[in-house]
Amino acid sequence: MDALVNKKIKQVLKGDQNAFADIVSLYQHKLYQVCYxxxxxxxxxxxxxxxxxxxxxxxxxxxxxxxxxATWLYRIATNLCIDRIRKKKPDYYxxxxxxxxxxxxxxxxxxxxxxxxEEQIEQMELQDRIQYEIGRLPDKYRSVIVLKYIEELSLQxxxxxxxxxxxxxxxxxxxxxxxxxxxxxxx
Amino acid sequence: xxxxxxxxxxxxxxxxxxxISREHEQELKRHLHTxxxxxxxxxxxxxxxxxxxxxxxxxxxxxxxxxxxxxxxKPKSRVGMQKWIRRHPLFVAAAVFCLFMSATLLGNFMDDxxxxxxxxxxxxxxxxxxxxxxxxxxxxxxxVKNGDLIVEGEVxxxxxxxxxxxxxSSAVVSGKIEEIDEVFEWLWYTIKNSVKSxxxxxxxQATK
Numbered sequence: 001m002d003a004l005v006n007k008k009i010k011q012v013l014k015g016d017q018n019a020f021a022d023i024v025s026l027y028q029h030k031l032y033q034v035c036y037x038x039x040x041x042x043x044x045x046x047x048x049x050x051x052x053x054x055x056x057x058x059x060x061x062x063x064x065x066x067x068x069x070a071t072w073l074y075r076i077a078t079n080l081c082i083d084r085i086r087k088k089k090p091d092y093y094x095x096x097x098x099x100x101x102x103x104x105x106x107x108x109x110x111x112x113x114x115x116x117x118e119e120q121i122e123q124m125e126l127q128d129r130i131q132y133e134i135g136r137l138p139d140k141y142r143s144v145i146v147l148k149y150i151e152e153l154s155l156q157x158x159x160x161x162x163x164x165x166x167x168x169x170x171x172x173x174x175x176x177x178x179x180x181x182x183x184x185x186x187x
Numbered sequence: 188x189x190x191x192x193x194x195x196x197x198x199x200x201x202x203x204x205x206x207i208s209r210e211h212e213q214e215l216k217r218h219l220h221t222x223x224x225x226x227x228x229x230x231x232x233x234x235x236x237x238x239x240x241x242x243x244x245x246x247x248x249x250x251x252x253x254x255x256x257x258x259x260x261k262p263k264s265r266v267g268m269q270k271w272i273r274r275h276p277l278f279v280a281a282a283v284f285c286l287f288m289s290a291t292l293l294g295n296f297m298d299d300x301x302x303x304x305x306x307x308x309x310x311x312x313x314x315x316x317x318x319x320x321x322x323x324x325x326x327x328x329x330x331v332k333n334g335d336l337i338v339e340g341e342v343x344x345x346x347x348x349x350x351x352x353x354x355x356s357s358a359v360v361s362g363k364i365e366e367i368d369e370v371f372e373w374l375w376y377t378i379k380n381s382v383k384s385x386x387x388x389x390x391x392q393a394t395k
Contacts, residue, residue: 017256024252037245133239174200180235
C-alpha cells in the first residue's frame with residue numbers, strides 16, 4: 001500500500017492532479033471518521049476533512065516519503081480539528097455574572113448542550129451515546145482516545161501524529177480512560 | 188482501594204495498553220485476587236474500552252472525493268516554471284549573470300550621456316565640439332564622449348569619438364581613428380578595453 005501511495009504522490013508532484021483523487025479515495029473514510037469523532041458534527045467534519053486533503057495537496061512536496069503517509073495525513077486532520085474545537089470554545093467565563101441581573105451567571109444562559117438530563121441519555125441509541133460521551137471528553141483526551149480505540153493506531157503512531165512524547169500519550173490515554181469511566185459510572 | 192499501592196493502578200493501565208512486563212502482570216493478578224475494589228476498577232475500565240470500541244465505522248459522505256478535487260487550487264504555470272528553474276540551476280545562474288552584466292554595462296552607457304574629453308594641452312573646446320587647431324600637434328590619445336571632434340592640426344596618437352562625429356579636413360592622425368555610435372559597438376569597445384587593460388596589467392606585473 002505504501003509503495004502504491006508513494007507512486008501516486010510522485011505523479012501528483014509531477015503535476016498530475018488526477019492522481020490525487022486516488023489518494024483521496026484511499027483515505028477519505030479514515031480521515032472523515034477521525035474528524036467526525038473529534039467534532040461530532042457531520043457538516044463540520046466534512047468541511048475539515050476536505051480541508052485536510054487540500055492542505056495535504058498543497059504541502060505534498062514537504063512530505064518525507066520514507067515516512068508513513070497515513071500518519072502525516074492524520075496529523076494534518078487532527079491539528080485542524082483541535083484548532084476548530086479551540087475556536088468554538090467561548091472566550092467568556094461561565095461564572096461571570098450576566099450584566100443587569102443578580103445572581104444569574106452564564107451557566108443559566110446557555111442551552112444545556114454539554115450535559116443532558118439523565119433520562120434523555122438513557123433513551124439514546126448506543127451509537128449516539130458513544131459519540132456523546134466522546135464529545136464530552138476534554139479535547140486533549142478526546143484525540144488520543146479516538147486515535148487509539150476508534151482508529152486503532154499504535155501508541156507510537158499516535159505519538160507521531162500528535163507530535164508529543166510517548167510518555168505523554170500514555171498518560172493522556174490513562175486519564176482519558178479514567179475520565180470516560182467516570183462519565184459512564186455517573187449514571 | 189485507597190490503601191492499595193499506587194503502582195497497581197499504573198499496572199492496570201499498562202495492562203490495558205498491552206504494555207506490561209511478566210512480573211508486573213503476575214503481581215497485578217495476585218493483587219486483583221485479593222482486592223475487589225481494584226478488580227472492579229479493572230472491570231469498569233475494560234467495559235469503557237469495549238464501549239468506545241463498539242462505535243460503528245463511519246464512512247465519508249457521497250461525492251466527498253469530487254468535493255475535495257473541486258477545492259484543489261488550479262494547477263498554475265508558475266508551478267511548472269518553478270520546477271523548471273529547480274531542474275536547470277546552471278542555466279538560471281548564467282541567465283542571471285548575463286542580465287546583471289548587461290544591466291550594468293547599459294547602465295553605464297546611459298549614465299555616460301555627459302560630454303567629456305581627454306585633457307590635453309592645446310585643445311580648444313567650443314560647447315560640445317572639440318577642435319584641434321591648425322598648426323598644433325597634440326601628443327597622446329584623444330577620447331571624446333558625447334561630442335564632436337574636428338581635427339585641423341595634427342594628432343600623435345589614437346582618436347576615439349563616442350556618440351559624436353569625427354570631422355577632419357587635412358588632418359594628420361598617427362594612430363587609429365574610431366567612431367562609436369551604437370550600443371553594441373560601445374559594448375564591444377568596453378569589453379575590448381577591459382580585456383586590454385587586464386592584459387597590460389599582467390604584462391606590467393610580468394615585467395616587474
